[in-house]
Amino acid sequence: MADENYETINTLSPIASFVHLSLGVMALILVSRAKEREWNERLAGYTISWILIFLGLQYLFVSVLEYRVTTRATGVYNNYGDEVFYTFLTYAQRSFECGYTIGLAVLPLVYPFPLIQRKSVAKILGISVLVLGMIMIPFDIFTEFSYRNVRNLPWLVGYVVWTAIYVRFLFGEMLKGESDSRNVSSVAALLLLAWNGKFFMFWLIQLSGQSNIYRGRFMVEDFIDQTRISGAAEVGLEAIMCASFLTLFLGEMWRAYKKGSSGIAYITGGLFGLGVIWYLLTLVYMDNITSCVERSCDLLSVAWINFYVVTFQSMLYIGVPLLVMYVMLKYNIVETDSGTGRIIGRTTGLLLILVTSSTLIELIQLILPVPEMITSAVFAAGVVAFIGWEEKFMSQLTSESKSISESIRMVATLPRFNIAESEYRFFSMSMMVLCVYAFVISYLFDVIGIHQ
Amino acid sequence: MGEENAMNDEENRGLVDTASDLFQIREANVAMAIFAVFTVIVCAINMQGWLSVEYHKGLDAITQKSWVIEFDKTTTSTEFQDVWQDEESRIVEFRMDDSALVPQAGYAVGMINITISPDTVDGANIADPVGQCDAISASVLVNELTAQWESERNVLSASDSSCEDIVLSIVVYPSYEGETLVVPGVNAYQVLQPWSSLGWGEGVLEVQVDLDVNTAEPGPLATDDDEEITITVEVFGFIAEASMQP
Numbered sequence: 001m002a003d004e005n006y007e008t009i010n011t012l013s014p015i016a017s018f019v020h021l022s023l024g025v026m027a028l029i030l031v032s033r034a035k036e037r038e039w040n041e042r043l044a045g046y047t048i049s050w051i052l053i054f055l056g057l058q059y060l061f062v063s064v065l066e067y068r069v070t071t072r073a074t075g076v077y078n079n080y081g082d083e084v085f086y087t088f089l090t091y092a093q094r095s096f097e098c099g100y101t102i103g104l105a106v107l108p109l110v111y112p113f114p115l116i117q118r119k120s121v122a123k124i125l126g127i128s129v130l131v132l133g134m135i136m137i138p139f140d141i142f143t144e145f146s147y148r149n150v151r152n153l154p155w156l157v158g159y160v161v162w163t164a165i166y167v168r169f170l171f172g173e174m175l176k177g178e179s180d181s182r183n184v185s186s187v188a189a190l191l192l193l194a195w196n197g198k199f200f201m202f203w204l205i206q207l208s209g210q211s212n213i214y215r216g217r218f219m220v221e222d223f224i225d226q227t228r229i230s231g232a233a234e235v236g237l238e239a240i241m242c243a244s245f246l247t248l249f250l251g252e253m254w255r256a257y258k259k260g261s262s263g264i265a266y267i268t269g270g271l272f273g274l275g276v277i278w279y280l281l282t283l284v285y286m287d288n289i290t291s292c293v294e295r296s297c298d299l300l301s302v303a304w305i306n307f308y309v310v311t312f313q314s315m316l317y318i319g320v321p322l323l324v325m326y327v328m329l330k331y332n333i334v335e336t337d338s339g340t341g342r343i344i345g346r347t348t349g350l351l352l353i354l355v356t357s358s359t360l361i362e363l364i365q366l367i368l369p370v371p372e373m374i375t376s377a378v379f380a381a382g383v384v385a386f387i388g389w390e391e392k393f394m395s396q397l398t399s400e401s402k403s404i405s406e407s408i409r410m411v412a413t414l415p416r417f418n419i420a421e422s423e424y425r426f427f428s429m430s431m432m433v434l435c436v437y438a439f440v441i442s443y444l445f446d447v448i449g450i451h452q
Numbered sequence: 453m454g455e456e457n458a459m460n461d462e463e464n465r466g467l468v469d470t471a472s473d474l475f476q477i478r479e480a481n482v483a484m485a486i487f488a489v490f491t492v493i494v495c496a497i498n499m500q501g502w503l504s505v506e507y508h509k510g511l512d513a514i515t516q517k518s519w520v521i522e523f524d525k526t527t528t529s530t531e532f533q534d535v536w537q538d539e540e541s542r543i544v545e546f547r548m549d550d551s552a553l554v555p556q557a558g559y560a561v562g563m564i565n566i567t568i569s570p571d572t573v574d575g576a577n578i579a580d581p582v583g584q585c586d587a588i589s590a591s592v593l594v595n596e597l598t599a600q601w602e603s604e605r606n607v608l609s610a611s612d613s614s615c616e617d618i619v620l621s622i623v624v625y626p627s628y629e630g631e632t633l634v635v636p637g638v639n640a641y642q643v644l645q646p647w648s649s650l651g652w653g654e655g656v657l658e659v660q661v662d663l664d665v666n667t668a669e670p671g672p673l674a675t676d677d678d679e680e681i682t683i684t685v686e687v688f689g690f691i692a693e694a695s696m697q698p
Contacts, residue, residue, distance in 0.1 A: 113470075113473075113474065114470070115467060115470050115471070115474075116467075116470075117464065117465035117469070117470050118464040118465070119464060163484075163487060164474055164475075164484055165474065167480045167483050167484055167487070168474050168475070168476075168477060168480045170480070171477045171479050171480035171483065172477055172480070175477065175479055176477065206494075206498070207494060209497065209498050209501045211498070212498060212501045212502045212505070212506040213506060215502065215506060215507075215510070216506040216507070216509050216510040216513070217510075219507075219510035219511070219513075219514065220510055220513045220514050225510075225514060228503070228507060231502055231503075231507060232499060232502065232503065235495060235498045235499045235502050236495050236499070238498065239491050239492075239494040239495035239498060240491045240495070242491075242494055243487050243490045243491040243494065244487075246490070247483070247487050292513060293506075293509045293510055293512075293513045294513075294639075294641070295639070295641035295642070296639075296641055296642045296645060412473040412474075412476070413465065413469070413473055415463050415464070415465060
């Protein structure tokens with residue numbers, strides 16, 4: 001990395017890559033063993049596993065790029081210079097990002113409340129994944145990633161569908177006394193928080209229009225600036241993201257007021273507070289942030305960068321796998337009840353907690369001058385405590401697991417389909433083909449030298 | 453509702469049916485309508501802010517334009533006058549923070565001219581009626597003074613024996629010539645950046661002057677064995693101003 005101001009950015013990416021890949025593969029094994037689960041839960045399990053694998057591969061390429069890059073613009077986004085921009089590494093990183101976007105577009109269609117209730121759902125999703133991938137990945141590379149936010153428009157599906165599901169089942173619980181609806185609304189909320197929590201912390205920046213100021217800065221400092229349409233698409237995405245977060249926040253506050261607080265209420269409350277802090281931080285560093293547009297780009301201050309790493313990047317790299325695996329274990333998507341499944345489930349839990357806690361401690365050390373001896377001792381104490389409680393924690397998590405499909409059936413219609421194993425395999429294979437396609441096409445485009 | 457809703461097998465449902473399950477609670481639908489309206493309002497306001505203000509600012513900030521850079525110049529100077537004896541070599545120091553030399557506030561030092569003038573005019577005076585001009589050599593000593601010591605435009609030493617002024621010069625500010633320039637750039641700030649550096653022209657200017665008196669008078673009777681020499685140091689300050697080329 002070129003400047004010491006930015007030395008903490010993406011330091012978590014190698015470990016995030018390892019965590020996402022490991023969890024993705026383990027979740028895939030556990031999902032493939034969970035043959036008794038409902039069709040939408042199995043499809044959700046496969047989709048989430050592949051999303052984790054896509055993210056892991058994306059972060060792997062981010063890590064390699066971080067080692068390779070020697071010059072970098074002042075930006076915090078992946079705006080590496082021309083030395084790596086038109087290479088296989090960048091193409092692959094962005095292609096796997098496309099894979100993640102596609103996965104995120106199809107997941108809300110089946111989970112928690114399936115909008116597609118057809119026997120051929122696995123085929124429909126598999127073909128959709130392949131078609132989207134065939135179009136999106138070459139489009140992204142050909143346009144030199146200058147339509148990044150147009151490419152991200154499929155995220156809208158998640159915001160709209162999960163928010164609608166959350167609202168429907170929250171009101172069902174609060175006004176109609178449908179107690180099982182809470183399971184559905186909490187899964188919708190957790191999925192929204194898992195995939196978008198990193199953006200939700202900028203809700204006030206998005207609401208107040210401050211995000212336009214950042215967009216102006218990024219326009220100047222990006223190696224290839226985003227097009228006008230891409231910027232407009234981002235404005236639209238941010239508006240719906242902000243509305244989605246405020247719906248979630250107000251819903252949880254209402255529920256907390258009426259029924260007592262919950263973990264989701266604490267998380268949304270924390271994100272609400274972070275949003276206010278980010279807004280104030282932007283005001284404080286306004287001169288610094290607008291420098292690119294007004295004068296010439298000054299590096300963002302170290303304090304801004306460190307806060308960005310501790311909040312946004314921690315949520316991005318650590319928060320996502322934590323919340324997603326919680327959903328998978330708590331809501332019975334994967335099979336952890338017996339034999340190998342139980343061992344893999346426990347390994348998953350251990351891996352997740354130990355790796356993420358050690359990473360967070362390292363992160364704190366990067367930012368605060370805490371002696372290594374103290375952080376090592378804290379980490380060791382944490383490990384001992386966790387190992388002591390691990391069995392109880394995991395058994396509590398899995399024994400209290402709830403089936404979302406059953407909760408839905410209490411209040412709405414959900415057909416039981418006996419979908420053939422081959423169709424699940426077809427869906428999983430189509431995700432794998434997308435993965436291979438992303439890799440191969442990135443390599444081919446690099447070899448052909450399409451941008452030279 | 454309850455268990456009667458559970459369909460036992462294999463019946464496909466269309467999107468309208470599934471959506472109707474999702475929108476079956478009126479109060480939730482009102483909340484969703486508020487969500488939609490709120491989204492549209494926030495989107496419209498921010499879109500207007502982006503497309504009509506910030507996008508244009510950003511575009512302006514990345515579009516290369518031609519800029520005319522003109523230099524407003526000032527000159528400050530000081531003189532040193534003294535008598536050199538025959539074959540005397542002397543180093544005269546001029547502190548650049550001397551109030552007589554410091555350019556006015558905001559101006560940077562562009563270059564320094566040093567003029568060494570002998571007292572003799574037209575090669576003749578009372579002491580030396582034949583009009584033999586003295587040989588004077590002068591040089592600027594390379595030292596810690598922050599200047600472009602390697603510049604090809606510098607004249608760091610010269611000599612004369614024809615009663616002419618000796619003019620030495622040092623380029624102080626990088627690339628400074630004092631002429632109007634046309635340069636590409638995205639905004640005035642960036643094109644003026646190369647002309648906004650601080651710290652140039654700080655230190656002590658050292659001028660070494662050697663005198664070798666030439667006279668027509670016979671040796672022991674010679675009265676012309678010295679020369680009054682004046683060293684004039686002129687500091688050319690500048691401030692750059694940029695305007696977009698029409």
